[in-house]
Amino acid sequence: MEWRLVKAEADAPMASADEVYQEQVAKGFLTAKLDDLVAWGRAHSLWPFNFGLSCCYVEMATALTSRHDMSRFGAEVIRATPRQADLIVIAGTVFRKMAPVVQHLYDQLLEPKWVISMGSCANSGGMFDIYSVVQGVDKFLPVDVYVPGCPPRPEALMQGLTLLQEAIKARPRPYSWMVGEDGEVSKYQPSPRDDRTPVRMRVTELEEPSHVGDAPLSKELLRQKSPSPATPGRDGTGKRR
Amino acid sequence: MKVIEKPVPETAAGEPGNELEALRQRLGPDIQIQQTADGIPNLWVPRDRLLEVMGGLKKDYPLLFDLSAVDERVRSHRDGLPDGDFTVFYHLISLAKNSDLRIKVALPEGDSSLPSLTSVWPAANWYEREAYDMFGVNFDNHPNLYRILTPALWEGHPLRKEHPARATEMDPFRMTDELLDAQQESLRFKPEEWGMSRGAKHTDFMFLNLGPNHPSVHGVFRIALQLDGEVVVDAVPDIGYHHRGAEKMGERQSWHTYIPYTDRVDYLGGVMNNLPYVMAVEKMAGIEVPDRAKVIRIMMSEFFRIASHLLFFGTFAQDIGQMSPVFYMFADRERLFSIVEAITGGRMHPSWFRIGGVGQDLPEGWDTMVRDFVDYMPARVDHYDKMATQNGILKRRTIGVGQYNSAEAVEWGITGPGMRATGLDWDLRKQRPYGGYDQFDFEVPLAANGDCYDRCVVRVEEIRQSLRIIRQCLDNMPAGPYKADHPQATPPPKERTMQDIETLIQHFLNVSWGPVIPPSECSVMIEATKGWNSYYLTSDGGTMSYRTRIRTPSFPHLQMIPLISRGFMIADLIAIIASIDFVMADVDR
Numbered sequence: 152m153e154w155r156l157v158k159a160e161a162d163a164p165m166a167s168a169d170e171v172y173q174e175q176v177a178k179g180f181l182t183a184k185l186d187d188l189v190a191w192g193r194a195h196s197l198w199p200f201n202f203g204l205s206c207c208y209v210e211m212a213t214a215l216t217s218r219h220d221m222s223r224f225g226a227e228v229i230r231a232t233p234r235q236a237d238l239i240v241i242a243g244t245v246f247r248k249m250a251p252v253v254q255h256l257y258d259q260l261l262e263p264k265w266v267i268s269m270g271s272c273a274n275s276g277g278m279f280d281i282y283s284v285v286q287g288v289d290k291f292l293p294v295d296v297y298v299p300g301c302p303p304r305p306e307a308l309m310q311g312l313t314l315l316q317e318a319i320k321a322r323p324r325p326y327s328w329m330v331g332e333d334g335e336v337s338k339y340q341p342s343p344r345d346d347r348t349p350v351r352m353r354v355t356e357l358e359e360p361s362h363v364g365d366a367p368l369s370k371e372l373l374r375q376k377s378p379s380p381a382t383p384g385r386d387g388t389g390k391r392r
Numbered sequence: 393m394k395v396i397e398k399p400v401p402e403t404a405a406g407e408p409g410n411e412l413e414a415l416r417q418r419l420g421p422d423i424q425i426q427q428t429a430d431g432i433p434n435l436w437v438p439r440d441r442l443l444e445v446m447g448g449l450k451k452d453y454p455l456l457f458d459l460s461a462v463d464e465r466v467r468s469h470r471d472g473l474p475d476g477d478f479t480v481f482y483h484l485i486s487l488a489k490n491s492d493l494r495i496k497v498a499l500p501e502g503d504s505s506l507p508s509l510t511s512v513w514p515a516a517n518w519y520e521r522e523a524y525d526m527f528g529v530n531f532d533n534h535p536n537l538y539r540i541l542t543p544a545l546w547e548g549h550p551l552r553k554e555h556p557a558r559a560t561e562m563d564p565f566r567m568t569d570e571l572l573d574a575q576q577e578s579l580r581f582k583p584e585e586w587g588m589s590r591g592a593k594h595t596d597f598m599f600l601n602l603g604p605n606h607p608s609v610h611g612v613f614r615i616a617l618q619l620d621g622e623v624v625v626d627a628v629p630d631i632g633y634h635h636r637g638a639e640k641m642g643e644r645q646s647w648h649t650y651i652p653y654t655d656r657v658d659y660l661g662g663v664m665n666n667l668p669y670v671m672a673v674e675k676m677a678g679i680e681v682p683d684r685a686k687v688i689r690i691m692m693s694e695f696f697r698i699a700s701h702l703l704f705f706g707t708f709a710q711d712i713g714q715m716s717p718v719f720y721m722f723a724d725r726e727r728l729f730s731i732v733e734a735i736t737g738g739r740m741h742p743s744w745f746r747i748g749g750v751g752q753d754l755p756e757g758w759d760t761m762v763r764d765f766v767d768y769m770p771a772r773v774d775h776y777d778k779m780a781t782q783n784g785i786l787k788r789r790t791i792g793v794g795q796y797n798s799a800e801a802v803e804w805g806i807t808g809p810g811m812r813a814t815g816l817d818w819d820l821r822k823q824r825p826y827g828g829y830d831q832f833d834f835e836v837p838l839a840a841n842g843d844c845y846d847r848c849v850v851r852v853e854e855i856r857q858s859l860r861i862i863r864q865c866l867d868n869m870p871a872g873p874y875k876a877d878h879p880q881a882t883p884p885p886k887e888r889t890m891q892d893i894e895t896l897i898q899h900f901l902n903v904s905w906g907p908v909i910p911p912s913e914c915s916v917m918i919e920a921t922k923g924w925n926s927y928y929l930t931s932d933g934g935t936m937s938y939r940t941r942i943r944t945p946s947f948p949h950l951q952m953i954p955l956i957s958r959g960f961m962i963a964d965l966i967a968i969i970a971s972i973d974f975v976m977a978d979v980d981r
Binding site for chain 2: 201202203204205206208209210212213216217218231244246247248249250251252254255256276278279280281282283284285286290291301302304360361362363
């Protein structure tokens with residue numbers, strides 16, 4: 152964007168019409184495929200449904216609050232009604248008594264819609280192989296991303312969200328059932344766990360959990376008590392993995 | 393610090409033996425007495441005398457703490473107990489005498505019905521519905537003996553021994569249109585079933601379904617409301633959407649591997665849930681826990697009390713309309729969780745207590761973290777107090793709303809902060825100090841009015857008291873082992889393994905099967921984050937529990953909602969629900 156400072160005087164020279172025209176032209180054009188543009192828009196304006204089943208919901212709520220702040224990824228407009236949302240995070244155990252309600256809510260979500268299965272219970276039943284629990288929400292809902300953990304940390308949910316955004320961009324869904332084929336073209340996607348296996352296998356020594364390590368709390372509070380120049384952390388190289 | 397257990401007030405204060413004898417004299421010779429490991433006298437009462445006996449006992453034992461059943465059909469160690477296929481038990485508490493009594497009734501399989509206690513204790517209503525749902529025991533003259541935890545269309549009674557435990561033993565779940573329709577239909581609220589009329593002289597009532605998914609019901613909880621305009625005429629809470637079968641799970645996990653399931657009962661209470669369970673197992677096995685483990689347990693439990701109360705505080709303010717407090721409180725929860733994580737490795741569900749102690753020793757540097765936190769937090773609590781509890785709007789929304797008095801609290805089995813908000817000075821940590829709490833200096837916060845505001849104020853003050861306890865743990869952490877040197881303490885020390893074949897076998901069995909607990913019954917209750925939580929374990933001399941009864945505080949708390957919300961507006965009901973501080977896992981288990 153171009154900008155200039157102009158004195159607030161009545162006879163100050165205005166930008167010439169040509170300059171304005173050129174500026175508008177530079178701003179106003181974007182060449183992209185419509186599909187990509189729509190997918191990009193969808194990926195970064197997910198509206199999650201305010202829906203929780205059990206313990207995982209507390210970690211999901213934590214992901215929305217200050218320290219984690221999921222809104223950085225463009226998915227913070229939590230809606231209280233499924234009719235205004237296009238993402239449902241199945242946060243918790245799917246109970247037999249609750250499953251028809253979950254199905255009912257899913258049916259009410261706006262198309263196109265996505266499902267994140269959060270936590271072991273929603274993924275597979277987890278540790279609750281018990282009469283009252285459905286062994287995974289994918290027994291009746293199509294799941295886009297599975298987030299492991301019991302419950303998953305807020306960071307894990309945020310990673311799940313970014314994975315979903317990548318998937319939305321990579322596998323666009325039709326605009327409506329009236330335009331083109333219904334459903335998405337499913338592509339094989341390796342799991343992030345498999346991706347990282349080679350890196351993880353290189354670790355030969357695991358640290359004993361005998362000291363608190365670089366505990367975030369102490370560092371944070373110490374900084375508050377005595378302001379000292381921040382020391383670069385271990386990952387302070389600025390490089391992404 | 394030396395932790396000395398006070399002699400547990402096992403039966404009635406004073407002279408337990410005499411009191412029990414007097415009770416037996418009064419009740420008659422057909423009452424059989426059984427002693428259990430927890431020291432609570434168990435009185436076996438013939439079922440035709442139940443109402444008469446209970447009616448007489450209510451004067452002395454006004455709190456119906458628990459009511460459930462046991463399927464006795466495959467139990468091998470029933471030495472001297474009256475014959476019966478099912479046992480229904482009633483746990484009564486006298487606050488004045490600080491004593492407990494358990495009444496038991498034996499029932500044959502073909503004829504398992506007994507009189508309902510709802511005419512004596514209104515709080516028996518839900519408990520009897522649960523016993524009916526789980527065991528198929530019939531309670532005559534119960535006003536609405538419907539299923540409460542399982543879906544209305546469920547077949548069988550899950551806690552009967554013949555009912556499958558695993559989902560994978562049953563037919564796989566399939567979502568069909570028929571099921572969807574049938575279940576939606578079964579959820580249709582029919583006012584007549586609950587004795588409600590559809591209209592009064594000048595008004596037609598509206599029936600509003602709130603939940604099971606609603607942002608302000610704190611989980612999967614449903615209330616059907618009978619409304620006159622915006623005023624709540626009556627309400628019917630509907631639970632069971634969060635039933636995870638935690639009690640049935642106890643019958644198939646080893647004593648040790650059940651610990652993670654306890655974390656998930658009150659999922660905001662973390663390791664505090666482990667405490668009553670491991671203490672009950674330790675009592676049955678006769679394990680004496682070392683002082684260091686006791687103090688570590690208390691410290692971690694109090695951390696989780698703070699975490700739970702912070703979440704309560706934030707969501708309470710949010711439900712009343714303050715948007716920001718919850719962000720402050722969650723940020724402090726994160727500070728707290730970084731300590732929990734450094735010590736236990738987990739966040740919400742560390743499952744870190746063990747039979748005989750805790751999972752591992754405190755890590756190097758723990759004291760700095762804890763000291764930072766207890767130095768930092770009190771000023772924050774003051775700040776939040778000013779921000780939320782001193783706020784005029786919040787006060788006007790909550791003072792005088794959802795009020796009940798001490799007598800009603802006892803009548804309905806309300807415990808914990810909800811009980812103390814009425815001015816009743818009863819904290820199990822003071823009245824029946826367990827696990828070393830008698831060595832700590834703290835106060836029991838009380839309020840007087842028993843309304844939504846007081847329930848909040850009591851919890852805020854409890855955060856300060858918990859910080860006080862944690863500071864004492866920090867300053868006086870005893871040295872020594874973090875786990876008992878006892879053959880039943882699990883898991884056994886690895887260092888003793890590789891000596892010879894005997895030690896290897898010992899270790900292998902203790903790790904794979906876990907400890908074998910002698911046949912006994914034991915219940916332990918603690919002052920959990922939301923009220924009194926108790927585990928009543930029955931061992932049949934095996935590697936698994938024969939019956940695990942989890943008495944959770946939130947269950948009776950929800951039952952009381954109609955009583956305290958009649959005549960208020962819907963918005964007040966939201967405040968009432970928020971002030972109760974429940975999680976559905978703590979209700980439905």
